[in-house]
Amino acid sequence: MNIHEYQAKELLRAEGVPIPPGRVATSAAEAEAIAKELGGTVVIKAQVHTGGRGKAGGVKLAKAGEARATAEKIIGMQINGLTVHQVLVTPAADIATEAYVGIILDRASRKPVFMVSPAGGIDIEEVAHSTPEKIRKMPIDTRFGLLPYQAMELGFFLFPDDVKKARAAAKIMGQLYTAFMKNGCSLAEINPLVVTPAGDVLALDAKMTVDDNELDRHPELVALRDETAEEPSEVMARNANLTFIKLDGDVGCVVNGAGLAMATMDLVKYYGGDPANFLDIGGSSNPEKVVNALKIITSDPNVKAILFNIFGGITRTDDVANGIVTATKQNPLKVPIVIRLTGTNEEIAMKILTENGFSASSDMDEAVQKAVALAKGGKAA
């Protein structure tokens, strides 16, 4: 789960990370009021779950008196397809130098890894690619946590000639690590970590991603989820306990299991079609899941054909068949449906489907080809 910059800053402030004040606004008038309260020049920053906000014009400086007009431009704008609903208003800081500090969960070392670089403020992947010597990586054994000497090593990497700043940075790394662990993150970064002309070390931007698997033990983080920042169909799917990701194609896919769901999308592409979504109904075959899945898929106007691909292992294919019958009785389909199912209780499922006027196949390739042809407006082979 992604959270907004202002929310990440709150979590970091709670651990003591020095961050300039600031508040979030949902209207230009509100932004103006916050700017007046802060005084001086402010930065108005779009709060959306995507990178490249600055380049897109979603981060702007505003003098007192300009805040309203600037906020008006940013609120409502689209950045990488996402609408800006909120802006963060914060005082503009004087910057002497910018650094990068981040923690990611690293699969290869099976540990959280600190990544720090004195070349901050820009895309860290780009730094890693073009000037890898400017990045220091340090895996952390979570059984011991970030040890003081490790934090100091990282601090000195950023400020080799200044023990005072190295110590300040080391302290912030400790606080960042605490926030990362406490909130069950898979990523936490401060970019940039700046030094002001007065020599203060401050976090000017923050990004945190929470591991979805941690949400059960962090109800307070669930409350940070901003559903307006997400695709509505994905919100609907999550509330129905389905894993759904919207894509741009026209073949709606309903599959059990993530690997098979991906392979089904790939096969649609292989036969010249375009998948409209990723959808995993999971291991249990509760007919209600099928009903919800169909509701979500048919709400996408791009969908020209629906493809079911069910491999019944734990999932009982007759449950899925019953789900399809129930769902289509409640809401008759306006687009053709192709059903492939095989495995547990296949004969019963086929009988249920045939009795209700559906046909089904047990071959995955055959079904995918048929769905692709139907989506293109052709007759099924």
Next chain:
Amino acid sequence: MSIFLNENSTVIIQGITGRDGSFHAKQMMEYGTKVVGGVTPGKGGQKFEGTVPIFNTMHEAMQATGANTSVIYVPPMFAADAMMEAADTGVKFIVAITEGVPVLDMTRVYPFVKEKGARLLGPNCPGLITPGKSKVGIIPGRICTPGNVGVVSRSGTLTYEIVYQLTRAGIGQSTCVGIGGDPINGTNFIDCLQAFEADPETKVICMMGEIGGTDEQEAAAFVKANMKKPVVGFIAGQTAPPGRRMGHAGAIISGSSGTAAEKLESFAAAGMGVAKRPKDFVDLVKARM
């Protein structure tokens, strides 16, 4: 022969009285797996299905049974503790089926289990099956048949699909292993490839990967450097958009890394057979038997 699991494996089920645990305990027993005990705190002294003794703790279960394998069906928030409890008893092989285990939990579990000298499979995996002999986990027994193809995969139902196609084409399996879809797991592709290479019964290996991470690329390098047996590979998620978690926590393209294209290229560069779609496994395997 087989890898990791055979007819002599003795199994304890952690979470044997839970909804999933009890269902799959019965399935495993029906398949012929030697289930020697179960663990559910507070139900020690009772019997599961009238035959399998239940214990309060894993230590008690191990003392009484001396099992060599444990399988975990406990809820995600308790799974890390169950894995460490198992490792602490000296059981040699731990299979964690549970989906949804917090990844940070695994950063503690992995080194703990390793230091105890146990092998961990999973979490978020379907387990493994040595057809005709034993199964531990949730892979449906009837889709498999004994034979000489080793199968290792990051997914569940996709594996069933491919194994079923092999079985219908008359191609049996030595052992099918699901290593799971999480970003941090115990046994990886290389561990399985190494074991299959050493297993006299395995002639060809099928490997099913996914987008995300670099496990497949490292496995391909291992194949090139260390393996004499032919390997056929597939990657799911060729049409997945970057930055989105495709169901499995580990199936995500981060930045420009972990794409299907780079993984498939590494397979081809290692001289592996490349299945463009699940169906292709049958012919690619036949040509290599």
